[in-house]
Amino acid sequence: MRQVATTGDLHIGNVRPMGGAATSVTVRGGLVAAFGGAAPEGLETVDGGGAILIPGLVEAHTHLDKTLIGMDWYRNEVGPRLIDKIENERAQKRLLGIEPARQSARQALLSVALGSTHIRSHVDVDTEIGLAGIEGVLETRERYRGIVDIEIVAFPQSGMLIRQGTVELMEQALKLGAQVVGGLDPSAIDRDPKGHLDVVFGLAERYGRPVDIHLHETAELGAFSMELIIERTKALGMQGKVTVSHAFCLGMTDQDYVASLIDQLAEARVHILTTAPAFKSAPPVKRLVDAGVVVGAGSDGVRDTWGPYGNADMLERAVFVGLRNNFRRDDEVALALDVCTHGGARMMELEGYGLEPGCKADLVLLEGETLAEAIVSRRKRKFVVKTGRIVARDGEALLKAP
Amino acid sequence: MRQVATTGDLHIGNVRPMGGAATSVTVRGGLVAAFGGAAPEGLETVDGGGAILIPGLVEAHTHLDKTLIGMDWYRNEVGPRLIDKIENERAQKRLLGIEPARQSARQALLSVALGSTHIRSHVDVDTEIGLAGIEGVLETRERYRGIVDIEIVAFPQSGMLIRQGTVELMEQALKLGAQVVGGLDPSAIDRDPKGHLDVVFGLAERYGRPVDIHLHETAELGAFSMELIIERTKALGMQGKVTVSHAFCLGMTDQDYVASLIDQLAEARVHILTTAPAFKSAPPVKRLVDAGVVVGAGSDGVRDTWGPYGNADMLERAVFVGLRNNFRRDDEVALALDVCTHGGARMMELEGYGLEPGCKADLVLLEGETLAEAIVSRRKRKFVVKTGRIVARDGEALLKAP
Numbered sequence: 001m002r003q004v005a006t007t008g009d010l011h012i013g014n015v016r017p018m019g020g021a022a023t024s025v026t027v028r029g030g031l032v033a034a035f036g037g038a039a040p041e042g043l044e045t046v047d048g049g050g051a052i053l054i055p056g057l058v059e060a061h062t063h064l065d066k067t068l069i070g071m072d073w074y075r076n077e078v079g080p081r082l083i084d085k086i087e088n089e090r091a092q093k094r095l096l097g098i099e100p101a102r103q104s105a106r107q108a109l110l111s112v113a114l115g116s117t118h119i120r121s122h123v124d125v126d127t128e129i130g131l132a133g134i135e136g137v138l139e140t141r142e143r144y145r146g147i148v149d150i151e152i153v154a155f156p157q158s159g160m161l162i163r164q165g166t167v168e169l170m171e172q173a174l175k176l177g178a179q180v181v182g183g184l185d186p187s188a189i190d191r192d193p194k195g196h197l198d199v200v201f202g203l204a205e206r207y208g209r210p211v212d213i214h215l216h217e218t219a220e221l222g223a224f225s226m227e228l229i230i231e232r233t234k235a236l237g238m239q240g241k242v243t244v245s246h247a248f249c250l251g252m253t254d255q256d257y258v259a260s261l262i263d264q265l266a267e268a269r270v271h272i273l274t275t276a277p278a279f280k281s282a283p284p285v286k287r288l289v290d291a292g293v294v295v296g297a298g299s300d301g302v303r304d305t306w307g308p309y310g311n312a313d314m315l316e317r318a319v320f321v322g323l324r325n326n327f328r329r330d331d332e333v334a335l336a337l338d339v340c341t342h343g344g345a346r347m348m349e350l351e352g353y354g355l356e357p358g359c360k361a362d363l364v365l366l367e368g369e370t371l372a373e374a375i376v377s378r379r380k381r382k383f384v385v386k387t388g389r390i391v392a393r394d395g396e397a398l399l400k401a402p
Numbered sequence: 403m404r405q406v407a408t409t410g411d412l413h414i415g416n417v418r419p420m421g422g423a424a425t426s427v428t429v430r431g432g433l434v435a436a437f438g439g440a441a442p443e444g445l446e447t448v449d450g451g452g453a454i455l456i457p458g459l460v461e462a463h464t465h466l467d468k469t470l471i472g473m474d475w476y477r478n479e480v481g482p483r484l485i486d487k488i489e490n491e492r493a494q495k496r497l498l499g500i501e502p503a504r505q506s507a508r509q510a511l512l513s514v515a516l517g518s519t520h521i522r523s524h525v526d527v528d529t530e531i532g533l534a535g536i537e538g539v540l541e542t543r544e545r546y547r548g549i550v551d552i553e554i555v556a557f558p559q560s561g562m563l564i565r566q567g568t569v570e571l572m573e574q575a576l577k578l579g580a581q582v583v584g585g586l587d588p589s590a591i592d593r594d595p596k597g598h599l600d601v602v603f604g605l606a607e608r609y610g611r612p613v614d615i616h617l618h619e620t621a622e623l624g625a626f627s628m629e630l631i632i633e634r635t636k637a638l639g640m641q642g643k644v645t646v647s648h649a650f651c652l653g654m655t656d657q658d659y660v661a662s663l664i665d666q667l668a669e670a671r672v673h674i675l676t677t678a679p680a681f682k683s684a685p686p687v688k689r690l691v692d693a694g695v696v697v698g699a700g701s702d703g704v705r706d707t708w709g710p711y712g713n714a715d716m717l718e719r720a721v722f723v724g725l726r727n728n729f730r731r732d733d734e735v736a737l738a739l740d741v742c743t744h745g746g747a748r749m750m751e752l753e754g755y756g757l758e759p760g761c762k763a764d765l766v767l768l769e770g771e772t773l774a775e776a777i778v779s780r781r782k783r784k785f786v787v788k789t790g791r792i793v794a795r796d797g798e799a800l801l802k803a804p
Contacts, residue, residue, distance in 0.1 A: 072771075073771045073772045073774070073775045075732050075772070075774075076730055076731045076732050076774075077731055077732070077733075078730065078731065253655075276680070277725075278678070278680035278722070278725040278726040279725060279726055279727060279728035280728075303778075306730065307730040308730065308732075308735060308774055308775070308778045309721060309724065309725060309778050311778075311779075319711060320680070322711065323679075323680040323681060323711060324680040324681055325681060326681035326682075328478055328480065328708065328709040328710065329478045329479055329480065330477050330478050330479070330710075331479075333710060369474075369475045370475045370477070372475070372477075372478075372710055373475045373710070376705075376710045376711050376713075377713075
């Protein structure tokens with residue numbers, strides 16, 4: 001297992017924090033120490049070349065265990081229903097030989113090359129593969145410690161109550177090292193919203209873990225599930241620990257109901273994760289943020305049996321957030337990036353995240369004229385720094401994927 | 403003015419037409435002559451390196467005259483309404499000095515680099531700039547003849563009936579060389595749907611030109627305008643000559659009404675142009691194509707005062723068509739590309755378009771494992787060929803923009 005030092009000392013000259021005035025940044029012991037001034041004697045120094053400095057991108061929702069990156073192209077001929085995709089995937093895992101350790105390593109290093117310094121990955125737990133996905137991503141998490149932080153959500157992709165034995169596997173996944181309790185469509189998939197959420201929140205309470213639930217249910221059905229989630233969050237004092245992923249129901253047409261849901265989310269400090277889908281109703285990012293709700297973003301699946309598009313680029317995801325929410329003004333484009341950085345960081349409760357002195361030196365250098373220009377242009381990342389060490393340069397991770 | 407020969411002879415070895423079996427293609431006199439076989443004696447020969455061969459991408463809706471490419475970054479602080487954007491743009495043209503000839507040349511060559519061999523550009527005609535936009539894009543059209551085909555739509559961006567003198571300018575634009583009669587939101591902008599469409603179709607009839615109308619009007623209002631357009635198309639025998647751009651109303655919730663509109667469009671052979679917007683209701687591409695309606699796609703504005711995102715990449719636009727329409731299967735991804743190639747070509751009535759022997763040799767070579775993989779990966783275009791001559795290589799146009 002490759003060992004990488006987790007702290008670094010570094011001086012980067014000529015950078016523009018968030019597109020502002022040029023300065024330099026000094027990193028000591030893996031933390032941002034100071035802005036401005038010449039390179040201290042003896043410190044490794046690189047030239048930022050006037051690039052824009054932002055904190056590490058936060059990939060707050062993906063599926064590292066089942067990407068097909070680096071494997072033969074998968075010809076997608078899957079049916080249109082959610083259940084078609086779930087069942088096809090379970091079959092293909094075996095047929096194609098999708099090895100979770102290898103595949104998660106490939107995607108993790110791609111994310112590093114693209115500037116993500118933190119990843120929350122949902123990892124399948126089911127009665128067919130058992131804990132193989134969890135074990136594989138745990139291996140990747142340890143292997144690349146110091147390169148990228150990976151948080152694992154135990155995710156019952158095939159349903160939990162409808163497949164006997166899954167709850168026990170979920171519990172084992174948490175004991176093994178998964179940090180977050182996942183869930184999935186309490187009504188549409190598991191057919192028992194109360195039962196499903198009682199198990200999810202029961203595990204969360206017993207093990208003292210956060211919760212992140214996939215909620216594809218639309219309109220009134222999704223809103224009902226969301227209210228059940230909010231009720232449990234408050235009852236258990238889990239404010240700030242619960243995320244609803246996708247939350248398509250927040251794009252429903254009944255605007256009074258949406259306003260009520262947003263108020264409830266803000267009050268219970270339940271977070272929203274969006275992939276900014278073009279084809280589905282989607283959470284209104286600006287309204288949520290204005291109401292004080294934390295909103296993060298993620299790539300979701302990256303080139304897997306569900307679909308071919310994902311590419312792990314969180315700068316492109318910021319563009320998708322912008323396009324989906326009709327963000328055109330520069331301040332709106334900056335908000336889209338904020339969702340893909342600080343939003344995800346707050347959702348994941350990352351400590352010491354940001355550009356301020358004292359923060360962990362998780363940094364990305366973007367070439368661009370202004371912050372908005374750099375976002376929409378999505379050029380190769382000039383440098384990616386993880387706790388003060390350069391981990392990618394000119395769009396390439398310094399470590400090679402298996 | 404630079405002169406470029408408009409026909410070429412060329413042999414490209416080792417290419418895979420539409421991702422199929424490897425072969426070679428021979429071009430004679432600017433036309434596809436044959437597939438297979440070794441390079442004929444004396445012919446310029448290039449190695450396709452196993453790349454995927456597709457016909458030239460068709461940028462079927464953009465605004466060459468007002469892109470800000472190559473100019474200082476424009477900080478967008480514009481208000482949210484359509485009219486805010488229209489009025490701001492008219493002011494900025496003067497303030498920023500957006501020169502139509504220079505700017506259209508820059509975008510045209512960017513399009514060439516990205517594999518577009520044909521462009522339909524709407525060009526503003528209004529009482530402030532008069533015909534300056536038309537003259538500028540006409541200059542670019544002539545300058546790059548043989549590199550890229552540009553079709554000009556006289557476009558009353560600021561309204562036609564609400565601004566006295568615009569109709570006369572529209573007519574002058576057609577006399578000057580604009581090929582298509584444009585229109586814009588007959589109710590929402592021009593406040594007189596009958597009056598607006600009578601003028602648009604009147605000009606089309608008098609000058610024997612096709613029509614392409616921007617229709618942002620949503621739901622029932624847009625559907626009403628669309629029916630007025632269809633009625634005039636049939637009354638004037640203009641089947642196959644009329645395009646409705648954007649057509650957000652086809653994404654309305656009333657599915658019976660949508661079905662009726664699709665039937666009417668198919669019967670009158672009225673085409674639909676989509677940009678596959680993520681934030682608006684949008685035409686359902688597959689339903690339209692299945693009903694026999696021609697659907698093309700375009701970038702719309704490329705980095706202009708309306709918004710920062712457009713980048714003229716029609717391969718990315720195919721991805722957006724896919725994402726917007728939830729196309730996940732390989733055959734669906736191929737359909738998205740078909741919209742960005744053959745769809746636009748049929749919409750613009752391009753003669754001799756395609757890969758068959760006898761077609762014009764407008765070709766793009768994409769690196770990729772399969773057609774779908776090449777589309778979603780959006781790598782630099784290996785070669786772009788216009789009537790048999792290489793005009794771009796490895797993502798760079800061979801001519802430099804001003």
